[in-house]
Amino acid sequence: MNLKADCANCFALCCVAPAFSRSVDFAIDKPAGTPCPNLASDFRCRTHTTLREKGFRGCTVYDCFGAGQKVSQETFGGRDWRQGHDTAREMFATLTVMRHLHELLYYLTEALSLQQACSIHDEIRQVVDKLDTLADLPAPQLLELDAAALRGEANDLLRQASELTRATVVGKKKNRAGADLIGKALQGANFRGANLRGAYLIGTDLRRADLSFADITGADTRDADLRGADLSQTLFLIQSQLDAARGDATTRLGSAHVRPSHWPS
Structure with missing residues (x-):
C-alpha cells in the first residue's frame, strides 16, 4: 500500500x-x-x-x-x-x-x-x-x-x-468546523486542539498561530499565511494544504511533511 x-x-x-x-x-x-x-x-x-x-x-x-x-x-x-x-x-x-x-x-x-x-x-x-x-x-x-x-x-x-x-488538550478548545475565516487576521491565535475541519482559511493570516493538535481535515488553506505558525503536531494535515499556503523557514512542521520549495528560506 x-x-x-x-x-x-x-x-x-x-x-x-x-x-x-x-x-x-x-x-x-x-x-x-x-x-x-x-x-x-x-x-x-x-x-x-x-x-x-x-x-x-x-x-x-x-x-x-x-x-x-x-x-x-x-x-x-x-x-x-x-x-x-x-x-x-x-x-x-x-x-x-x-x-x-x-x-x-x-x-x-x-x-x-x-x-x-x-x-x-x-x-x-x-x-x-x-x-x-x-x-x-x-x-x-x-x-x-x-x-x-x-x-x-x-x-x-x-x-x-x-x-x-x-480531548487531551488542556483548556477550552475552539470549534470552527466549516467556518468562513477567509482573509481574517488571526496572527498569534491559539488553535490548540481546535476543530477546523472543512474551515475556509483562504488568505487567512495565521502567522505565529499555534495549531498543535488542531484538526484541519479538508480545510482550504490557499494563500493562508503560515509564517511562524506551529503545525508540528497538527492533525490530518496533508502536504497539498502546505503546498497551497504560504510559509517560511520559521513555520514548524512535523517529520511527515516537506517544506514546499516555493516557501522562502
Missing part, C-alpha cells in the same frame, strides 16, 4: 483525466479527458519546474495519494490510456474512485499513529484492511463501489480519533 505519488510510474493521469478552468490556479481551460498541452509524449510535464510562474499553481497542489501509479501499473497492468477510447474512459473513471480509497487510507493510517485514539485502533484497522482489499479489485468492480458510503464509514472513525486526541 503506497500512499505517496510516484509520477514516474504513472501515465500522467492527473494531466489528462480532470477538467480545469482558466483561473488564478490554471492559465487555460482544459476539458476532462483531454491531455494538457504541457504534457510530453513520455508522460512528463514540459513546464514542471515553472508551473507556478506560468499560471499552473493548481497542478502543484494536487495529490493523488498514490492512486495514479496504482491504477496505471496494477489495475490496468501497465496499459496506458492512449491504447483506446474505452481504455481511457475506464481508466480516468477508475482514478477518481482509487483516489477516494487512497485518500481515506492516508487519513486512517495517520489515525493509527495517534496513541490517544488507541481504543478504536482495532476498528480503524478493520476499515483499512477493507479499503486496501477493495483497491485491488478490477476496474469494473471498482467503478461499482459506493464511494460516499465508504467515506462516511471512514469519517466516523476519523472524527472519533480526532475527538479522543483533542
Whole structure:
C-alpha cells in the first residue's frame, strides 16, 4: 500500500483525466479527458519546474495519494490510456474512485499513529484492511463501489480519533468546523486542539498561530499565511494544504511533511 505519488510510474493521469478552468490556479481551460498541452509524449510535464510562474499553481497542489501509479501499473497492468477510447474512459473513471480509497487510507493510517485514539485502533484497522482489499479489485468492480458510503464509514472513525486526541488538550478548545475565516487576521491565535475541519482559511493570516493538535481535515488553506505558525503536531494535515499556503523557514512542521520549495528560506 503506497500512499505517496510516484509520477514516474504513472501515465500522467492527473494531466489528462480532470477538467480545469482558466483561473488564478490554471492559465487555460482544459476539458476532462483531454491531455494538457504541457504534457510530453513520455508522460512528463514540459513546464514542471515553472508551473507556478506560468499560471499552473493548481497542478502543484494536487495529490493523488498514490492512486495514479496504482491504477496505471496494477489495475490496468501497465496499459496506458492512449491504447483506446474505452481504455481511457475506464481508466480516468477508475482514478477518481482509487483516489477516494487512497485518500481515506492516508487519513486512517495517520489515525493509527495517534496513541490517544488507541481504543478504536482495532476498528480503524478493520476499515483499512477493507479499503486496501477493495483497491485491488478490477476496474469494473471498482467503478461499482459506493464511494460516499465508504467515506462516511471512514469519517466516523476519523472524527472519533480526532475527538479522543483533542480531548487531551488542556483548556477550552475552539470549534470552527466549516467556518468562513477567509482573509481574517488571526496572527498569534491559539488553535490548540481546535476543530477546523472543512474551515475556509483562504488568505487567512495565521502567522505565529499555534495549531498543535488542531484538526484541519479538508480545510482550504490557499494563500493562508503560515509564517511562524506551529503545525508540528497538527492533525490530518496533508502536504497539498502546505503546498497551497504560504510559509517560511520559521513555520514548524512535523517529520511527515516537506517544506514546499516555493516557501522562502
